[in-house]
Amino acid sequence: MTLATSRSSVQMLFGLFYAIWVATLCTLPVSALHASEVGIVDWHKIFIGVPLIGSSSISPTFHRVGSADGLTQSVVLAATSSNVLAALSPVNGSIVWRYVFEDDEHVIAFRKHGDVVAAVSGAGGANLRLFDAISGYLRLEERLHSPEHGRMFNPETLGTSIAFEPKTESGDLYILSNGHELRRVDGSTGELKWGWTSPDQASLVVYFKVVPTLAAVYLIGLTKSIASYTLHVSVISPDTGELVISANLPSSIRDGLTDVLLLSDSRNPELKPCMVWIESGAVRSIALSPELKGSGSTTKGSIYKGILDVGLSEHGQIVALKEDGTARVMKLEHDGLKVIWEFADSATVEHYSDSIYSGGFDKDGWPYVARIYWSHLLQKAYVHTFASHLAEGKGLETGYTFPFNTKDHGIIRHAAVDVANPAELKVIPRVVITTTTGAVQLWQQEQFLWSREEALADISLAEPVELPERKVIASHINLESETFGARLTRQLSDAKNFPAYASNFVKRFVTGSYASASSAVDSPADESDTIYRDTFGFRKIIVVATPYGKIYGIDSANGRVVWSRVLGLGWAAKVGATILPAKIFTIRTVSDGEKPQVVLVTQRKADNGLVDTVLFHFDPLTGEDVTTASLGSDLLQGHDVIPGELVEAFMLPNETAKAVILFDEFLQIHLYPDTTETQQAFKALLPKLRVPLRAGKPGARQLTGHEITREPEFTGRHVAFPTWTLTFPPGEDILALVPRPREPVASLGKVLGNRTTLYKYLNPHLVAVVTGAAPPAAACAVYLVDSAKGTILYHVTIPPVDGACDVKATLTENWLVYHYWDAGLAGTEDAKSYRVVSVELYEGSGVDDKIRSSDLTSCSNATTAFTAFEQAYVFPFGIQTLTTTSTKYGISVKDIILATKNRQVQSIPRRLLDPRRPHHKPTSEEMEEWLIQYDPVIPDDPRRTLSHSYEVERVRRIITSPSLLESTSLVFAYGLDLFFTRVAPSDTFDVLSETFNKLQLVLTVGGLALAIVITRPMVARKRLREKWYD
Amino acid sequence: MRNPLNFLFLASVCYSALALDLKGRIQWNDVCPDFAQLGRTQVLLDHGKLHGSVMEDGGFTIPGVAPGTYILTVAAHNHAFEKLRVDVLDTDSLPEIRPYFPGTPLSPPPTITLPYPIVLHARQKHDYFVPRESFNLFGMLQNPMMMLTVVVGGMMLLMPYIMKNMDPEVLQDFSQRQARISQMQSSLQSGDLTSGISALMAANEEPKGASSATTTKASAPSGVKNRGGKNKKR
Known part of the structure; x- marks a missing residue:
């Protein structure tokens, strides 16, 4: 009986331990940031974009805001091509505030007045916003008209104008929008005082400027005549918004935008505003009065070619350019426009x-x-x-x-x-x-x-490049001819670092300060321009290419720009050109020996219409050219590899001879570098190369598979020829091609709880295709295509939302994840939410069915034998882009890294998105596989936010790259801002944990040793006594 | 073919005529006391095609909302807000506001309605960080291995008292079995560990004999028995 009870109690005990063990397994490990790691493992650089400089209503300007105590504060206001309105501090260039407009709502004009900045944005000036000039707080947001009713002007700034009521205390604004609508809006409440719409909006009058005075509000417009424009002025009562008078002014203007200006003098309010324009080489002006009874005047003598608004038109000054380019400052005075200065030698x-x-x-x-x-x-x-x-x-x-x-x-x-x-x-x-x-x-x-x-x-391309190790530079000294004294001094100088090394060694041994996964990788003392790899390879150099003809090397440890180079234009320097980056490749890494090398493939669009493909080959550590192209030039010069457009470029899938293959518009192959070694490697790989290309007209795009001729054509080049064509349904255009990344796969299968195996479907030619069309789209779809022979392996259609397709997808190994908005098909029957769908492909028809998909020839029929597991989840946010983590050997779990529309970068654990999550309480076998029960909603957990309190705006792409530690993946997100961090999806299993307490270990061992020392004589004494008395 | 298209066009015009400006405000509370804390925030309907920005006073307007059912979310960077279901009706009446839980079907609608204009409250400020684990005794004891050790240790301490109260026959039986178990355990354990410890203690020349000798004598002092048991365990 007691035996039984004791046995059962032992069983109970074991049961208890098991339960504890299982409980610790089942709690989802949250690997989140520690507050102390902020700024050490990550960095965030904020930007505003390149300022727009089109017209004076949009270009950068200083603004001074006075406060009650007489002190003033200045900011530099700028609207940028990234659709941002921002204020910079003139003291240090930091961003005081910025407001990022929606992508479909371009900022058209802004205007400063006191402590307010007013901005209009959207088609025809659809929205008005008022900001506090110093804090950037949004004071008012008002829609003027719906964006669908906005008229498109070219340039966008035409047809929109903002002016503040001259009596400053009332704080009212006059807003001209859409070229024919004028509103007077209360600046504090946004209340509409009155609105006036041009009665003949069908006519050709487009208003572009509003000038308020105390007596009248003048609206200046242009009427299109046969060869030129005629000025049109409407006078509107500021109190009631009624049209007082409207008339054409006898004028003939060539360029409506630059040739007309309106002058007034805010320091001298009794001066009548004056309209100035240039007509047949003369500057003409006319003073405006509420009755439109002014008489015009014309400058005499000099011939002018243009007038410039330098931002002083409200202070009565403009710059007029004479025919030879000489600039004269003109000023509005009581008796008309006067030349007050001429810039000498201008x-x-x-x-x-x-x-x-x-x-x-x-x-x-x-x-x-x-x-x-x-x-x-x-x-x-x-x-x-x-x-x-x-x-x-x-x-x-x-x-x-x-x-x-x-x-x-x-x-x-x-x-x-x-x-x-x-x-x-x-x-x-x-x-x-x-x-x-x-x-x-x-x-x-x-x-x-x-x-x-x-x-x-505005980065187009980014490529993280591994850094070389810091090596002791071997002294190349002829040892035989070295004298004793010289050797002694050399050895002494070599030994100068020994004390530092010794002290470092002792310190490390005693305190146990090892390099840990969350320590900083750059020493602040090390500000030199040569950067080296850290212990774990967290430090890389990120080469980025921009469409402004400049490339940068960014230190991934802190975001510092290590080097930058301006790209040379080659022969196009005479006519002017823009260089648009197309692809970037690392063609030599540190592990290949020597220094790493990077190749940037660009398209140079010369201003005379010629397009060339230019290739820049440089050292990513310094930005120096590794070829001879840049000799004798301050700029980084490239090689014109293709005299024409580039269709596709990719790296030769080969480990030994790294080369870039470029396709020109006739599908001829160009190899870079073109050496016998690379040619042989190319020849050897020729039979295996299958290249999917997009073909067809926009709107009816096809995916066409290509093979390459075995022998060169008569032109001396190999040519790609189509082998298959995949036509998508009408209305479906290819929006994105997501190929399977070329990265190591650690395990070919997944061992299940019952010791059977699901083999991963690892077709190297797998490509995800996202299709859809520009609005109004009929359907959006996601395909998985075997790019070797054009087989559709997986296909799902997604209903478009408001006629647009916003599907984001990522593919790695055998795992596809896509994200979209589900509006609910049956009206209110379904839930409306963002969905993320996780699809995994496994070989054969079930467990233990193996077809060796990774080694199969692409002609085999077995490539279609697979099973798909899929599951959909409700996702809490909309996303900008998503990708998976990548590690050195692919052993660590792959998490999804995504940028939300909430300006955050998050990591979603794979366990949450596992398509095999059971719909019931997990059995012990499933628990062994770490599967958790299916829950349709993925909860919003702020601890998954990698970017924590950083507001990472408008992420366009996230790049992950492996470090030397298998557990850790580096994450670089770019868009408007730059953000870098590192993640460990399976926790840092390969380094000593941060929480490892060396002191505790030392104390425990010490305590045990002490206990032994104390108890040893006691035990010996006792045994002796036992021998005597027992 | 032409007429239905025209009709559709007319209908869309009617809809846009009926479109409503959805108004609401963020009620400042302890979680989010002012605009400086909140930062730039948008209020979105569905996937964000219709949206409005939160202004300095907490108010927001989403212009041009056509009749239909929408999910309203607040895209704040550092704060969590509740989601709402907004039904904009065809008639002139005010929109209906209801609470909404993600993942639940829209039909049937919840019976609770909330007042219009919409009032939103920040529920929580996001905490992005986990505290660093510091060395604490309680945390160490929560470790399953530690718990195991403590329980075994406790059992060891309690064992002599249990044995004392046992029937001698059962005791004998039990001790035999225990000896068996210990034999099994020692054979299971790696030889290095046990031999290492025994060498350190220099007191393990005759482990099994000693234990059996002590346990057979019921009259022996409990302390001795205890030590014998302890030795055996190790």
Whole structure:
């Protein structure tokens, strides 16, 4: 009986232990960030994008905001090509605030007034927003008209204008939108005071400017005549919004946008506003009155070719250009427009670049006009500033040069000016320049204050490259001829690092400060330009290419730009061109010996219409050219590999001879580098190469598989020929091709709880195709296609949402994950939510059915023998992009890394998305496989957010790359912002845990040893006693 | 063919005429006291084609909402908000606002309705971090291995008292069995460990004999018995 009870109690005990063990297994391990790791394992760089410089209503400008205590604060306001309105601090270039507009809603114009910045965006100016100029808080958001009713103008800025009520205390705004609608809006509440719509909106009058005065609001428009435009003015009552009078002015204008300006003087409100335009070489002007009874005047004598709005039109000053390029400042005065200054030597000459004219203000609001130009002879930028109010009203011009670096930053395209005037004859301008490479810089006189590389907000391609180890440079000394003294000094100098090494060794041994997975990889002392690999290979150099003709090397440890190069235009330098990056490849890695090398394939679109494929081959550690193309040039020059467009480029799937294969538009093959070694490797691989290409007209795209001729054609080149064509249903266009990434697969199958195996379907030619069409789309679909022979392996159609397809997909090994919005087919019957679907393909018809899909020839019929497991989950957010983690050997679990529309980067554990999650309580066998019960909703867990409190805006792509640690994958997200972190999907199993307590271990061992020392004599004594007395 | 198209067009015009501006506000609370805490936030209907931004005073307007059923979500970066179901009706009446739980079907609608204009409350501020595990005794004891050790240790301490209260016959039987188990255990265990410890203790020359000798004598002092048992265990 007791035996039985004791046995049962033992069983119970074991049962208890088992239960505890299972309980610890079943709690989902949350591998989240520790607060102390912020800024150490990750970094986040924020950008605003390259400023727009189209017109004065959109280009960068200084703005000074006064406060009650007399102090003022300045910001640089800019609207950018990334659709951002931002304020930069002129002190250090940091972003004070930024507002990112929706992708379908372009920012059209902004205007500053006191502590408010007003911005209109969307088609025809659909939305109005007011921001606090210093904090950036959104004060008001108002829709003016629905975007569908917006009229599209070219340029977009036409037809929209913002003006503030001149009586500042009322804070009202006049908004002209859509070219014919005028509103007076209360600036604090957004309440519409009145609205006026042009009665003849069908006519050809397009209004583009609103000028409010106390007596009347003037709307300036253009009417299209046969060969030119005619000015049209409507006068509207500011109180009631009624049209007072409307008339055409006798005029004939060639370019409606640049040839007309409106002048008024806010310092002199009784001056009537004056309309200025250029007509047949003369500057004409007419003063506006509510009755439209002014008489025009025309300048005499000089012939003018243009007038420029330098941002001072409300202070009565413009710049007029004479025929030879000489610039004159004109000012609105009581008796009309007067020339008050002429910039000396401003005529167009060969050794100076064309001048940029810009207006600025000082603290007291006096206007200044600056002229900025580049001297090709002296390689310096010149600034001349003219102040009309100084020197007793006669006007004062001051000048200086600043050493702008044209080799690194291209050409100055725009300048905004702010002026300090500390003494009567002392003028200190601050100039914010925007360059062709996307740099924004601030120069205070000749002193360089800061620079922002805004091209990084628009990265086209990024490639992380492994770094070499820090090696002790072997001293190449002839040992035989070395004297004793020389050897001694050399050895002493070699030994200078020994004390540091010894102290480091002792410290490491005693305190146990090992390199851990969450420690910083860059030492702050190490600011040199040569960077080396850290212990675990977390540090890489990320080579990024931008469409602004500049490439960068970014240190992945801290986001610092290590080097940058401007891409040379080759022969197109004479006509001008843009270089658009197409593909980037690492053709030599550290493990191949020597230094790594990167090849960037670009398309150069010359301004004369010719397109060439240009290839840049450089060292990713320094940006130096590894070929001879850049000899004698400051820029990185490329090789023109194809005189025409590029169709496709990929790396030869070969480990020994790495080469890039390029397809031109005639599907001819170009090899780079073209050596006998690479040609042999190419020949050897020829029979296996299967290339899927997109073909057909837009709207009816097909996927066409190609093989390559075994022997070169008469042109001396191999040519690809089509072998199969996959036509998608009408209305389905290829939106994305997601090939299976070429990465190591650790296990070919998955051992189940009952010791059977599911073999992964690892077809190397697997490609996911996302199809759909531009709105209105009929259907969206996801296909899995065998790109060797065009077989559709998996197909699912997804209903489009509002006529658009927004399906994101990623593919790795045998696992496909896609995400979309499900609007619910049957109206309110279904749930409306984002869905994420996880699909896994396994070989054969079930367990233990093996077809060796990874080694199968692509002609085998067995490639279609597979089983798909799939499961759909409700996802809490919309996403921008998604990808999987990647590790060195592919042993670690692959998590999904995604960027949400909530500006976060999250990692979703594979366990949550496992398509084999059981619908019942998991059995012990399933528990052994770590399967958890199916739950349709994936909960929103903030601890999965890798980017924590960072707001990572507009992520376009996430790149994962392996580190030397199998457990850890590096994550780099780019879009408007850059974000880098590292993740360990299966926890850092290959390094000593962060929580490992060396002290505790030492104390325990020490305590045990002490206990032995104490008890040993006691036991010996006792045994002796036992022998005597027992 | 032409007429139905025209009709559709007319219908869409009617719908856009009926489109409504959905208004609401974020009620500041302890979780989210002001706009500076909230940061830039959008209120989205469904997948975000219709949206409005939260303004400095917490208010928001989603313009041009056509009749239909929508899920309203708040896309805040650092705060969690509840999701709502919004039914915009064809008639002029106000939209119906109901709570919504993700993943549940839209039909039948919940019976609870919430007031319009919509009032939203921040439920929670996201906590992105897990605290670092520090060395604490309780945490160590929660470790299953530790629990096992503690229970075994406790059993060992209690064993002499249990044995003392046992029937001598049963005791003999039990001790025999225990000896068997210990034999089995020692054979199971790696030889290195046991021999290493025994060498350290230098007290293990005759383990089995000693234990059997002590246990057969019922009158022997319990302390001795205890030590014998302990030795055996090791």
